[in-house]
Amino acid sequence: MLSKHTITVAEHAGFCFGVQRAVDAAAQELKKAAQDGVRLYCLGPLIHNKAVTEELEKEGLVTIASIEEAEPGSRVLIRAHGEPDSTYRAAEEKGIQICDETCPFVYRIHEAARKAGAAGRSVFVIGDPKHPEVIGILGSTDAAVGACDDPEKVSEFEEVLKDRPVTALAQTTLTRAKFDACCARLQQICSDLAIEDTICSATKQRQDAARKLAEQSDAMVVIGDRSSSNSHKLFDICSGACPNTVFIEKLSDLPLQVLKKYNKIGVAASASAPQQIILEVIANMSEVLNQNTEMNEMLAYMDEIEKSLKLPGRGEVVTGTVVQVTGDYVVVNLGCKKDGMLPKEEVTLEDGQELTAAFKEGDEVQAKVIKTDDGDGNILLSKKKLQSGENWEEINAALDSKEVVNVTVLKEVKGGVIAAYKEVSGFIPMSQLADHYVENAEEFIGKTLPVKVTRVDQRRNKAVFSHKAFLTEEKHKKIAEIWDTLNVGDVVEGKVMRFTDYGAFVDIGGIDGLLHISEISWGKLRHPQEALEIGQVVNVKILSMNPEKGKISLGLKQNAPEPWSVIDENYHEGDIVKGKVAQIKEYGAFVELAPGLDGLVHISEVAHKRVNKISDELQIGQEIDAKILEIDKEKRRISLSIKATLPQPTAEEIAAAKAAKAEEAEKAEEPAAEE
């Protein structure tokens, strides 16, 4: 039985982001140049791949070695490696238009070099000084002092570097081992060294993926260009792991007869190998090895290629794999011909969190496409927008379900404040900020408030929140809870909140009950403040509850027994008791012995002498001692005598009183006689 062939393509293979971008741009620029009738040059080979450059040359692209070779009025394409500033100046002087396709990752190194120079630092590039990319970086700032990728030779720069602040940047395709070794040497030399790791992961990813596949394969096909050092490096890596490795540039190099002998065949491709060639190689191998080829792997790859030709549209939610993370952006492989660029501003980070801490290579990320081309040929992604879409859904759900969400108050605006729910901003009208009047919203700024969502208009990006609605609902919940725990007859603690003529309102843990004036004391009150004070804490009895009307009636006097019910225990005939004059009538004075328990002192019992007018002897509020003459429980009457508590008058006093009385009578008669 014949064994099956499998063809597997390395996880990362073919054009990197920068090369793909440059090739796409070249095709576009060629069309434009043809329309405009101008010549398009490329400064140096666009990529290290003869087949691709020949194809472009057939379309009209002319490769030149120096800007001087281009004539005024022509256009010059700058490839992914970038160029020194002098090239741009020369082009300007000659009236040459530049089509700048410097890889954004390389361009960012130029920016870093300029920034370091502006900060008074010298720039050293860890890289091959003859490589066009390094020449471009060195030529982007006057602060550049040199470049070297050999750790043994870094010492040659010691004199230049040792006494000045130095920023070290890396060539994008440098190996990690070389970078680390050169950094270690620089650290020994420089007293003030800042290192920026600007290595691009595209090359390493292709190398790692190729090594992994070679270790699992019987034979490896490496697709690359013989003039590309990266392609040779890829071949060396694969050969080290799989002795049956072949290097091909194009389809016709494929040794099909040799490959027939092997079952598991792996395919790796350098960053300058176009997908078209990879596809042709796979298709050809499968055709020849046809009957015994396990097609799934290849078909899957075909699908991938198919997919890669489609670009996601604006607003689409895409999933990709992180291929590079810097302090400012994350590069995401979306499985299509353009990579996604996720800038720091489009990611929600925790306070002080760096992008490099939030993402790492290999992470799967989901984001929303906000631009299919950000001007640099990248697909611009946003996690914030994706989250904001999710957040709108959450807000809509909260509106429907009336759930509470937490918002952070950001700033005061006319009529209210702006508050953020995650990535969505909404408005809280001033009247909805609290359950009381708010004049100035300043105290709310920066605070997190639980709110109800009261309106959502996602199309217009509008949401309205209410903290007051939350507070009101909470209050109702609390009241309902309190109602559940209360029963008629319970004695609860309360606080006197306010008075009316007919009673006092008492807060019993969140709800107010009415303590009617008649329920405050067993005695008579004209106003509740005669017995209570605002803020006073009292124990009150629940007399009745009406949940429908939300009314609770309270009693305070019930804390003590009704005085007539315990009269026998406290009062007996013959007792001398204390009391307070409460009312004065012609026939006597009513004396309050206890709240709700009055006794009558008949006029004849006020004093031993004859009393004509009680108010001559007693005043309202006066405290007196009296003797209980009689207790009539049936009629609820108590007869008191003040005089019984007074000593009997002496004979002289009686005589003096009689004399005074007679004199008084005489005086009363005299004027009548005159009349």
Ligand code: SF4
């Ligand atoms: S290897 Fe990296 S830096 Fe170089 S062109 Fe490709 S993506 Fe850009």
